[in-house]
Amino acid sequence: MWRRGPAGRCAGRLPKLDVRRQIVPVPILLVTGFLGAGKTTVVNHLLAHAAGRRIAAVVNDFGAINIDAELIAGASDGVVSLSNGCICCSLEGDLLRTLAILLRRDPRPDFIVIETSGVADPSDIVRNLMDPVIWRDAPLETVLCVVDATTSPETLNDALLRSQLRTADVVALSKVDLVDAVGRAQLLDAVRTLRPAAVIVDALHGEVPAALLFPADVQRVPAPREPGPRRPASDRFETLSWTSERPVSLPRLQQAIGRLAPKLARAKGLFETVQQPGRLMVFQFAGGRATLAAGGEPAAGVPRARIVFVAEIGVLSIAEIDRIMEECIEAG
Numbered sequence: 001m002w003r004r005g006p007a008g009r010c011a012g013r014l015p016k017l018d019v020r021r022q023i024v025p026v027p028i029l030l031v032t033g034f035l036g037a038g039k040t041t042v043v044n045h046l047l048a049h050a051a052g053r054r055i056a057a058v059v060n061d062f063g064a065i066n067i068d069a070e071l072i073a074g075a076s077d078g079v080v081s082l083s084n085g086c087i088c089c090s091l092e093g094d095l096l097r098t099l100a101i102l103l104r105r106d107p108r109p110d111f112i113v114i115e116t117s118g119v120a121d122p123s124d125i126v127r128n129l130m131d132p133v134i135w136r137d138a139p140l141e142t143v144l145c146v147v148d149a150t151t152s153p154e155t156l157n158d159a160l161l162r163s164q165l166r167t168a169d170v171v172a173l174s175k176v177d178l179v180d181a182v183g184r185a186q187l188l189d190a191v192r193t194l195r196p197a198a199v200i201v202d203a204l205h206g207e208v209p210a211a212l213l214f215p216a217d218v219q220r221v222p223a224p225r226e227p228g229p230r231r232p233a234s235d236r237f238e239t240l241s242w243t244s245e246r247p248v249s250l251p252r253l254q255q256a257i258g259r260l261a262p263k264l265a266r267a268k269g270l271f272e273t274v275q276q277p278g279r280l281m282v283f284q285f286a287g288g289r290a291t292l293a294a295g296g297e298p299a300a301g302v303p304r305a306r307i308v309f310v311a312e313i314g315v316l317s318i319a320e321i322d323r324i325m326e327e328c329i330e331a332g
């Protein structure tokens with residue numbers, strides 16, 4: 001028998017269907033690790049092996065030129081570049097706005113990867129991601145810390161590295177091809193002591209099993225985290241950018257980098273060379289090692305050479321870089 005409810009409507013019908021669109025949470029993977037540890041290499045590997053998942057990547061280089069965004073070629077759902085500041089402090093509002101924009105995309109990404117800059121303290125980013133609106137739609141699922149396996153265990157005493165490690169659920173040891181078994185075992189012990197709760201894996205050339213990073217059940221919202229105390233901001237590193245409208249000479253560049261190397265914490269760049277104009281080369285200087293690799297086609301409207309140098313504040317001046325780098329440009 002139908003009964004009438006107080007407002008005179010039929011109250012005994014089939015249960016009302018919730019016609020609101022069911023919001024599926026978009027898990028976030030936060031990738032942290034020191035300058036040159038191998039974060040972009042891991043993100044690139046993940047995106048190249050997305051296996052049908054729509055992955056959006058947010059990449060933060062704290063210098064004015066975001067080289068990483070250009071090196072991340074295969075983001076299945078686009079790369080958003082945040083540069084000229086750090087998302088753990090000066091760009092925190094930009095990060096939340098960027099996430100909100102990604103979540104409005106139709107279709108929505110399945111996962112969001114945030115690559116922090118090498119100088120970022122992830123505990124500050126974790127705190128920002130716990131913003132209730134973002135957390136409801138895009139909860140932080142995993143913090144991955146990439147550690148260069150050639151790092152000496154003593155280096156992990158650095159306050160920034162410790163904070164990066166202590167926030168991690170998963171620690172990926174990169175560059176295991178460059179270290180012997182004893183060195184790797186010593187570093188492993190140091191990492192385990194600092195962060196016993198983390199899963200530690202080798203990540204040769206960026207390969208980390210996706211199953212460790214993305215949840216099988218995206219409906220499950222992870223528990224909020226305890227991000228730890230806010231550390232006082234300490235500006236320890238600065239980036240100095242150098243650009244040229246002319247290609248660089250490779251042998252001269254080698255000499256220039258040799259002179260700058262003792263002062264550098266990190267450098268990376270994209271440029272055409274006198275030896276091979278019309279092709280981009282990717283230059284990397286990390287952990288004291290310099291490498292060159294073939295890049296893609298040069299884009300119109302950007303300088304033919306762009307290099308970002310990272311050094312401790314006060315160690316290197318733009319005038320010194322200009323003086324040394326100008327020698328890489330052949331006259332004529």
Ligand SMILES: Nc1nc2c(ncn2[C@@H]2O[C@H](COP(=O)(O)OP(=O)(O)OP(=O)(O)O)[C@@H](O)[C@H]2O)c(=O)[nH]1
Nearest residue numbers: 035036037038039040041118174175204205284286
């Ligand atoms: N030999 C070797 N080199 C690696 C490996 N992983 C990364 N690299 C190299 O290490 C250098 C730095 O790697 P990136 O992935 O750019 O490091 P990053 O942490 O993103 O650097 P920043 O964002 O500048 O802090 C690059 O030259 C990589 O090719 C690895 O497993 N083995």
